[in-house]
Amino acid sequence: MRIAFFVNSIAEETAIYTTTALxxxxxxxxHDVCYVTPGDFVLRPDDSLLVRATTFKSGKIKKPDSFVAALRGEQAEIQTIPIKDIDVLFLRNDPSQDADERPWAAHAGIIFGRLAAEHGVLTVNDPDGLARAQNKLYFQGFPDAVRPTTLISKSIEEIRSFIDEQEQGIILKPLQGSGGKNVFKIASSKESNLNQIFEAVSGEGYLIAQGYLPDATAGDIRLFLMNGRPLQRDGTYAALRRVPADGEVRSNMHAAGTAATAEITPEILAVAEMVRPKLVEDGMFLVGLDIVGDKILEINVFTPGGLPDIAALHGVDLSVDVIVSLEQKINMRENYGGKLSNRALATL
Structure with missing residues (x-):
């Protein structure tokens, strides 16, 4: 099986990324592995789709640091190959990273992922599902019971009124974004720097304001779902608690958050079960839920991270289970002669 990992940039890949672990x-x-970036697709006049894939000349690399070094070093080579020579296209890019400086690149994975799926390549997560999830508005399609009280607006007057209605204050962030960028906790509509915060965040488009959950001071729990269900092996869940740094409202690892073990309670499993139907319907193969109490703060469907941290905490590498699931899907596709849709196959 040949798996192509679609990423923003090979130069920005690191040894600690979940993509590296996968x-x-x-x-x-x-299996054979190659990497593809937004500028690597070629659609020829005869409608044949090819990719300029970064591969390795030889050798089986085992260590993350060595792998990333080889990916960027002399062991790597670029080959232009037909898309049909790829079994799985794994879309692992973060569109928000390209939105400002390379807007053409932000949705290349979705656009060409659709074409790849039409050519018979298993493409995960399903590109049509990802197209519906390009910003945090996607979250509003899930049951009210799992979502914090939320306002989406570009009006500072609306936001001030919303703050006044929330006893614990709010979290304000861009509707489009990731990695904890421009995330603020606001306790009162009378805060002196509210106008400056509003201007900083609204410059990126619409804002999303969520009622603050006091339990967030202890961090959130990142729980991986695969095929719509919690990823686990023998009772060890693909989950961790992301603990924010002192004085920091964000628990993202990019914002100096740290990883700790997480207890997966029946309440957390109930939250995961509540969002399962839509994730399956949308062909979301691998997803990261960010949970506080019985609420979900975010659903990361593009590039959920944390599997290497989970492996370090528990001594169980659940990346292997992800690859095994892809192997099973390829077998299903062959058994059914390509009659299963990409969206259905993505979560079987």
């Missing part, structure tokens, strides 16, 4: 797990199981 690639190494695939290599360990005897």
């Amino acid at each position: 690639a190494l797990a695939a290599i360990a199981r005897g």
Whole structure:
């Protein structure tokens, strides 16, 4: 099996990324791995789709640091190959990273992922589902019971009124964004710097304001779902608690958050079960839920991270289980002669 990982930029890949762990797990199981970036697709006049894939000349690399170095070093080579020579296209880019400086690149994975799926390549997460999830408005399609009280607006008057209605204050952030960028906790509509915060965040488009959950001071729980269900092996869940740094409202690892073990309670499993139907319907193969109490703060469907941290905490590499699931899907596709849709196959 050949798996192509679609990422923003090979130069920005690191040893601690979940994509790296997935690639190494695939290599360990005897699969071929290549990387593809937004500028690597070629659609020829005869409608044949090709990719300029970064591959390795030889050798089975086992260590994350060595893998990333090889990906960017002399061991790497670029080959232009037909898309049909790829079994799985794994879309692992973060569109928000390209939205400002390379807007053409932000949705290349979705656009060409659709074409790849039409050519018979298993494409996960399903590109049509990802097209519906390009900003945090996607979250509003899930049951009210799992969502904090939320306002989406570009009006500072609306936001001031919303703050006054929330006893614990609010979290304000861009509707489009990731990694904890421009996330603020606001306790009162009378805060002196509210206008400056509003101007900073609204410059990126619409704002999303959520009622603050006091339990967030202890961090949130990142729980991976695969095929709509919690990813786990023998009772060890693909989950961690993301603990914010002192004085920091964000628990993102990019914002100096740290990883700790997480207890997966029946209440958390109930939250996961509540969002399962829509995730399955949308072909969301691998997803990260960010949970506080019995509420979900975000659903990361593009590039959820944390599997290497979970492996370090528990000594269980659940990246392997992800690759095994992809192997099973390829077998299903062959057994059914390509009659299963990409969206259905993505979550079977």
